[in-house]
Amino acid sequence: MINVLVIGDGRMGTIVRELVEADPDMELAGVIGSGNREDLLEAAPAVAVAIDFSHKSMFDLVEAYVKRTHAALVSGTTGYDDDEMARLRSLGDLAPVIHAANYSLGVAVLKRLAAEAAQALEGWDIEIVETHHNQKVDAPSGTANLLLKAVDPDGACEVAHGREGFTGVRPAKQIGMHALRGGTVAGVHDVHFFGQDEEVTLSHRTTSRRIFATGAHAAAKKLVSKKPGFYTFDQLMFE
Ligand SMILES: NC(=O)C1=CN([C@@H]2O[C@H](COP(=O)(O)OP(=O)(O)OC[C@H]3O[C@@H](n4cnc5c(N)ncnc54)[C@H](OP(=O)(O)O)[C@@H]3O)[C@@H](O)[C@H]2O)C=CC1
Numbered sequence: 001m002i003n004v005l006v007i008g009d010g011r012m013g014t015i016v017r018e019l020v021e022a023d024p025d026m027e028l029a030g031v032i033g034s035g036n037r038e039d040l041l042e043a044a045p046a047v048a049v050a051i052d053f054s055h056k057s058m059f060d061l062v063e064a065y066v067k068r069t070h071a072a073l074v075s076g077t078t079g080y081d082d083d084e085m086a087r088l089r090s091l092g093d094l095a096p097v098i099h100a101a102n103y104s105l106g107v108a109v110l111k112r113l114a115a116e117a118a119q120a121l122e123g124w125d126i127e128i129v130e131t132h133h134n135q136k137v138d139a140p141s142g143t144a145n146l147l148l149k150a151v152d153p154d155g156a157c158e159v160a161h162g163r164e165g166f167t168g169v170r171p172a173k174q175i176g177m178h179a180l181r182g183g184t185v186a187g188v189h190d191v192h193f194f195g196q197d198e199e200v201t202l203s204h205r206t207t208s209r210r211i212f213a214t215g216a217h218a219a220a221k222k223l224v225s226k227k228p229g230f231y232t233f234d235q236l237m238f239e
Protein backbone atom coordinates (compact mmCIF):
# COMPACT_ATOMS: atom_id res chain seq x y z
CA MET A 1 0.00 0.00 0.00
CA ILE A 2 1.37 3.44 -0.96
CA ASN A 3 0.78 6.02 1.76
CA VAL A 4 0.20 9.47 0.29
CA LEU A 5 0.24 12.96 1.77
CA VAL A 6 -1.51 15.57 -0.35
CA ILE A 7 -0.15 19.09 0.08
CA GLY A 8 -2.63 21.77 -0.96
CA ASP A 9 -6.41 21.55 -0.74
CA GLY A 10 -7.34 23.90 -3.57
CA ARG A 11 -8.52 23.09 -7.09
CA MET A 12 -5.69 20.63 -7.81
CA GLY A 13 -5.27 19.19 -4.32
CA THR A 14 -8.96 18.29 -4.22
CA ILE A 15 -8.78 16.25 -7.44
CA VAL A 16 -5.50 14.58 -6.41
CA ARG A 17 -7.13 13.60 -3.14
CA GLU A 18 -10.08 12.03 -5.02
CA LEU A 19 -7.69 10.03 -7.23
CA VAL A 20 -5.71 8.77 -4.23
CA GLU A 21 -8.89 7.80 -2.38
CA ALA A 22 -10.16 5.91 -5.45
CA ASP A 23 -6.87 4.01 -5.96
CA PRO A 24 -6.86 0.57 -4.28
CA ASP A 25 -3.03 0.67 -4.18
CA MET A 26 -2.97 3.98 -2.28
CA GLU A 27 -3.95 5.15 1.16
CA LEU A 28 -4.49 8.82 1.99
CA ALA A 29 -2.36 9.64 5.03
CA GLY A 30 -3.46 13.26 5.21
CA VAL A 31 -4.12 16.53 3.44
CA ILE A 32 -2.26 19.74 4.25
CA GLY A 33 -4.51 22.78 3.90
CA SER A 34 -4.93 26.18 5.45
CA GLY A 35 -5.92 24.75 8.83
CA ASN A 36 -2.88 22.53 9.41
CA ARG A 37 0.08 23.95 7.45
CA GLU A 38 2.48 23.79 10.37
CA ASP A 39 1.82 20.03 10.56
CA LEU A 40 4.07 19.72 7.55
CA LEU A 41 7.03 20.73 9.68
CA GLU A 42 6.34 18.69 12.79
CA ALA A 43 3.36 16.38 12.76
CA ALA A 44 2.71 15.19 9.22
CA PRO A 45 3.42 11.45 9.05
CA ALA A 46 6.27 10.00 7.02
CA VAL A 47 4.71 8.63 3.83
CA ALA A 48 5.82 6.86 0.68
CA VAL A 49 5.03 9.92 -1.42
CA ALA A 50 3.83 13.49 -0.96
CA ILE A 51 2.03 15.22 -3.84
CA ASP A 52 2.28 18.99 -3.71
CA PHE A 53 -0.01 21.40 -5.56
CA SER A 54 0.03 24.41 -3.28
CA HIS A 55 1.86 27.74 -3.42
CA LYS A 56 5.47 28.81 -3.56
CA SER A 57 5.12 30.41 -0.11
CA MET A 58 4.87 26.86 1.29
CA PHE A 59 8.21 25.78 -0.16
CA ASP A 60 10.19 26.04 3.11
CA LEU A 61 7.65 23.77 4.83
CA VAL A 62 7.69 21.24 2.00
CA GLU A 63 11.49 21.22 1.95
CA ALA A 64 11.67 20.71 5.72
CA TYR A 65 9.13 17.89 5.48
CA VAL A 66 11.18 15.97 2.89
CA LYS A 67 14.37 16.58 4.88
CA ARG A 68 12.71 15.15 7.98
CA THR A 69 10.95 12.16 6.43
CA HIS A 70 12.80 11.42 3.16
CA ALA A 71 9.38 10.94 1.55
CA ALA A 72 9.29 10.88 -2.25
CA LEU A 73 7.96 14.18 -3.58
CA VAL A 74 5.80 14.89 -6.62
CA SER A 75 5.92 18.65 -6.94
CA GLY A 76 3.47 20.47 -9.20
CA THR A 77 3.57 23.91 -7.64
CA THR A 78 4.69 26.65 -10.03
CA GLY A 79 6.29 30.06 -9.57
CA TYR A 80 9.53 28.92 -7.93
CA ASP A 81 12.61 31.09 -8.49
CA ASP A 82 16.03 29.71 -9.47
CA ASP A 83 17.14 29.35 -5.84
CA GLU A 84 14.01 27.39 -4.88
CA MET A 85 14.41 25.17 -7.95
CA ALA A 86 18.03 24.46 -6.96
CA ARG A 87 16.90 23.55 -3.43
CA LEU A 88 14.18 21.31 -4.86
CA ARG A 89 16.75 19.56 -7.05
CA SER A 90 19.05 19.00 -4.09
CA LEU A 91 16.23 17.27 -2.19
CA GLY A 92 16.91 14.55 -4.77
CA ASP A 93 19.99 13.66 -2.69
CA LEU A 94 17.61 12.45 0.02
CA ALA A 95 14.57 11.10 -1.79
CA PRO A 96 13.11 10.56 -5.25
CA VAL A 97 11.79 13.97 -6.32
CA ILE A 98 9.99 15.08 -9.45
CA HIS A 99 9.00 18.60 -10.37
CA ALA A 100 6.93 19.34 -13.46
CA ALA A 101 5.23 22.62 -14.24
CA ASN A 102 2.76 20.57 -16.24
CA TYR A 103 1.75 16.94 -15.70
CA SER A 104 0.00 16.44 -19.04
CA LEU A 105 1.58 14.11 -21.59
CA GLY A 106 0.51 16.52 -24.34
CA VAL A 107 2.67 19.29 -22.89
CA ALA A 108 5.59 16.89 -22.48
CA VAL A 109 5.32 16.25 -26.23
CA LEU A 110 4.77 19.95 -27.00
CA LYS A 111 8.03 20.69 -25.19
CA ARG A 112 9.91 18.28 -27.46
CA LEU A 113 8.22 19.60 -30.61
CA ALA A 114 8.93 23.21 -29.65
CA ALA A 115 12.61 22.43 -29.06
CA GLU A 116 12.84 20.70 -32.44
CA ALA A 117 11.03 23.53 -34.24
CA ALA A 118 13.28 26.17 -32.67
CA GLN A 119 16.36 24.31 -33.88
CA ALA A 120 15.02 23.79 -37.38
CA LEU A 121 13.60 27.32 -37.75
CA GLU A 122 16.71 29.22 -36.76
CA GLY A 123 16.29 32.98 -36.84
CA TRP A 124 12.47 32.90 -36.76
CA ASP A 125 10.70 35.14 -34.25
CA ILE A 126 9.24 33.21 -31.31
CA GLU A 127 6.31 34.35 -29.16
CA ILE A 128 4.82 32.27 -26.33
CA VAL A 129 1.23 32.94 -25.27
CA GLU A 130 -0.46 31.29 -22.29
CA THR A 131 -4.09 31.59 -21.21
CA HIS A 132 -5.46 30.62 -17.80
CA HIS A 133 -8.47 31.08 -15.55
CA ASN A 134 -8.90 34.28 -13.57
CA GLN A 135 -7.93 32.63 -10.24
CA LYS A 136 -4.34 31.81 -11.22
CA VAL A 137 -1.89 33.64 -8.96
CA ASP A 138 1.39 33.37 -10.91
CA ALA A 139 2.46 34.67 -14.32
CA PRO A 140 3.87 33.65 -16.65
CA SER A 141 2.70 30.09 -16.13
CA GLY A 142 5.24 27.47 -15.15
CA THR A 143 4.48 25.78 -18.46
CA ALA A 144 5.28 28.95 -20.44
CA ASN A 145 8.65 29.12 -18.64
CA LEU A 146 9.25 25.45 -19.43
CA LEU A 147 8.50 26.13 -23.11
CA LEU A 148 10.82 29.14 -23.06
CA LYS A 149 13.62 26.88 -21.86
CA ALA A 150 12.79 24.37 -24.59
CA VAL A 151 13.09 26.94 -27.40
CA ASP A 152 16.05 28.81 -25.87
CA PRO A 153 17.94 26.27 -23.73
CA ASP A 154 21.04 28.45 -23.31
CA GLY A 155 19.13 31.62 -22.45
CA ALA A 156 20.67 33.36 -25.47
CA CYS A 157 17.57 35.45 -26.20
CA GLU A 158 16.23 38.55 -24.48
CA VAL A 159 12.81 37.83 -22.96
CA ALA A 160 10.13 40.49 -23.44
CA HIS A 161 7.25 40.06 -21.00
CA GLY A 162 4.24 41.75 -22.60
CA ARG A 163 6.56 44.17 -24.43
CA GLU A 164 5.33 47.16 -22.41
CA GLY A 165 7.59 50.15 -22.94
CA PHE A 166 9.43 48.72 -25.93
CA THR A 167 9.97 51.17 -28.78
CA GLY A 168 11.31 50.43 -32.22
CA VAL A 169 11.16 47.30 -34.26
CA ARG A 170 11.28 43.82 -32.82
CA PRO A 171 14.89 42.86 -32.22
CA ALA A 172 16.14 39.49 -33.46
CA LYS A 173 16.93 37.10 -30.63
CA GLN A 174 14.00 38.29 -28.56
CA ILE A 175 11.23 36.00 -27.28
CA GLY A 176 7.88 37.51 -26.33
CA MET A 177 6.00 36.04 -23.37
CA HIS A 178 2.32 36.90 -22.94
CA ALA A 179 -0.14 35.93 -20.21
CA LEU A 180 -3.91 36.10 -20.73
CA ARG A 181 -6.22 35.63 -17.72
CA GLY A 182 -9.96 35.10 -17.77
CA GLY A 183 -12.93 32.92 -16.93
CA THR A 184 -12.37 29.26 -16.24
CA VAL A 185 -9.72 28.37 -18.86
CA ALA A 186 -7.87 25.31 -17.56
CA GLY A 187 -4.72 26.08 -19.57
CA VAL A 188 -3.79 26.93 -23.16
CA HIS A 189 -0.21 27.29 -24.42
CA ASP A 190 0.74 28.49 -27.89
CA VAL A 191 4.27 28.72 -29.24
CA HIS A 192 4.36 30.87 -32.39
CA PHE A 193 7.25 30.76 -34.84
CA PHE A 194 7.13 33.64 -37.32
CA GLY A 195 9.26 33.45 -40.47
CA GLN A 196 9.34 35.32 -43.76
CA ASP A 197 5.81 35.02 -45.22
CA GLU A 198 4.95 31.97 -43.08
CA GLU A 199 4.10 31.00 -39.52
CA VAL A 200 4.05 27.80 -37.49
CA THR A 201 2.04 27.60 -34.26
CA LEU A 202 2.30 24.71 -31.83
CA SER A 203 -0.67 24.62 -29.50
CA HIS A 204 -1.80 22.70 -26.45
CA ARG A 205 -5.26 23.08 -24.98
CA THR A 206 -6.38 21.59 -21.67
CA THR A 207 -10.13 21.05 -21.36
CA SER A 208 -10.00 19.93 -17.72
CA ARG A 209 -7.39 20.32 -14.98
CA ARG A 210 -8.12 16.70 -14.10
CA ILE A 211 -5.48 15.72 -16.67
CA PHE A 212 -2.76 17.33 -14.50
CA ALA A 213 -3.92 15.43 -11.42
CA THR A 214 -4.01 12.17 -13.40
CA GLY A 215 -0.44 12.78 -14.58
CA ALA A 216 0.80 13.57 -11.09
CA HIS A 217 -0.94 10.48 -9.70
CA ALA A 218 0.73 8.32 -12.39
CA ALA A 219 4.09 9.97 -11.66
CA ALA A 220 3.67 9.24 -7.93
CA LYS A 221 3.13 5.53 -8.60
CA LYS A 222 6.30 5.35 -10.69
CA LEU A 223 8.37 7.56 -8.37
CA VAL A 224 7.92 5.42 -5.26
CA SER A 225 10.03 2.61 -6.74
CA LYS A 226 12.87 4.94 -7.79
CA LYS A 227 16.16 5.63 -6.05
CA PRO A 228 16.72 9.09 -4.57
CA GLY A 229 17.31 11.59 -7.37
CA PHE A 230 15.70 14.46 -9.22
CA TYR A 231 13.52 13.25 -12.07
CA THR A 232 11.67 14.95 -14.90
CA PHE A 233 8.17 14.01 -16.11
CA ASP A 234 9.65 13.05 -19.51
CA GLN A 235 12.13 10.68 -17.84
CA LEU A 236 9.48 9.06 -15.72
CA MET A 237 6.83 8.65 -18.41
CA PHE A 238 8.79 8.10 -21.62
CA GLU A 239 11.96 6.23 -20.56
N1 LIG B 1 2.17 21.04 -12.55
C1 LIG B 1 0.92 21.03 -13.03
O1 LIG B 1 0.56 20.19 -13.88
C2 LIG B 1 -0.05 22.01 -12.49
C3 LIG B 1 0.37 22.92 -11.57
N2 LIG B 1 -0.54 23.77 -11.01
C4 LIG B 1 0.01 24.62 -9.95
O2 LIG B 1 -0.42 24.06 -8.70
C5 LIG B 1 -0.56 25.11 -7.75
C6 LIG B 1 -1.96 25.03 -7.12
O3 LIG B 1 -2.91 25.27 -8.12
P1 LIG B 1 -4.47 25.29 -7.72
O4 LIG B 1 -4.83 24.07 -6.96
O5 LIG B 1 -5.19 25.63 -8.96
O6 LIG B 1 -4.49 26.55 -6.74
P2 LIG B 1 -5.53 26.87 -5.54
O7 LIG B 1 -5.42 28.34 -5.34
O8 LIG B 1 -6.84 26.27 -5.82
O9 LIG B 1 -4.87 26.12 -4.28
C7 LIG B 1 -3.68 26.56 -3.73
C8 LIG B 1 -3.37 25.83 -2.46
O10 LIG B 1 -2.19 26.41 -1.90
C9 LIG B 1 -2.51 27.01 -0.63
N3 LIG B 1 -1.79 28.28 -0.40
C10 LIG B 1 -0.91 28.53 0.59
N4 LIG B 1 -0.44 29.76 0.54
C11 LIG B 1 -1.04 30.36 -0.50
C12 LIG B 1 -0.96 31.67 -1.05
N5 LIG B 1 -0.17 32.62 -0.51
N6 LIG B 1 -1.69 31.95 -2.16
C13 LIG B 1 -2.47 31.00 -2.71
N7 LIG B 1 -2.60 29.73 -2.22
C14 LIG B 1 -1.88 29.42 -1.12
C15 LIG B 1 -4.00 27.19 -0.66
O11 LIG B 1 -4.51 27.20 0.65
P3 LIG B 1 -5.49 28.42 1.08
O12 LIG B 1 -6.59 28.42 0.08
O13 LIG B 1 -5.88 28.05 2.43
O14 LIG B 1 -4.63 29.63 0.99
C16 LIG B 1 -4.46 25.94 -1.42
O15 LIG B 1 -4.42 24.81 -0.57
C17 LIG B 1 -0.25 26.41 -8.49
O16 LIG B 1 1.11 26.72 -8.29
C18 LIG B 1 -0.50 26.03 -9.96
O17 LIG B 1 0.21 26.83 -10.87
C19 LIG B 1 -1.85 23.77 -11.32
C20 LIG B 1 -2.31 22.91 -12.26
C21 LIG B 1 -1.45 21.95 -12.94
Ligand SMILES: O=C(O)C1=N[C@H](C(=O)O)C[C@H](O)C1
Binding pocket: 078, 101, 102, 132, 136, 137, 140, 141, 142, 143, 144, 186, 187, 188, 209
Ligand atom coordinates in the same frame (compact mmCIF):
# COMPACT_ATOMS: atom_id res chain seq x y z
O1 LIG C 1 -2.53 27.25 -12.28
C1 LIG C 1 -2.98 26.50 -13.17
O2 LIG C 1 -4.18 26.33 -13.36
C2 LIG C 1 -1.99 25.80 -14.03
N1 LIG C 1 -0.74 25.92 -13.72
C3 LIG C 1 0.36 25.29 -14.37
C4 LIG C 1 1.30 26.32 -14.93
O3 LIG C 1 1.56 27.33 -14.28
O4 LIG C 1 1.84 26.10 -16.03
C5 LIG C 1 -0.07 24.21 -15.33
C6 LIG C 1 -1.38 24.43 -16.03
O5 LIG C 1 -1.19 25.21 -17.14
C7 LIG C 1 -2.47 24.94 -15.12
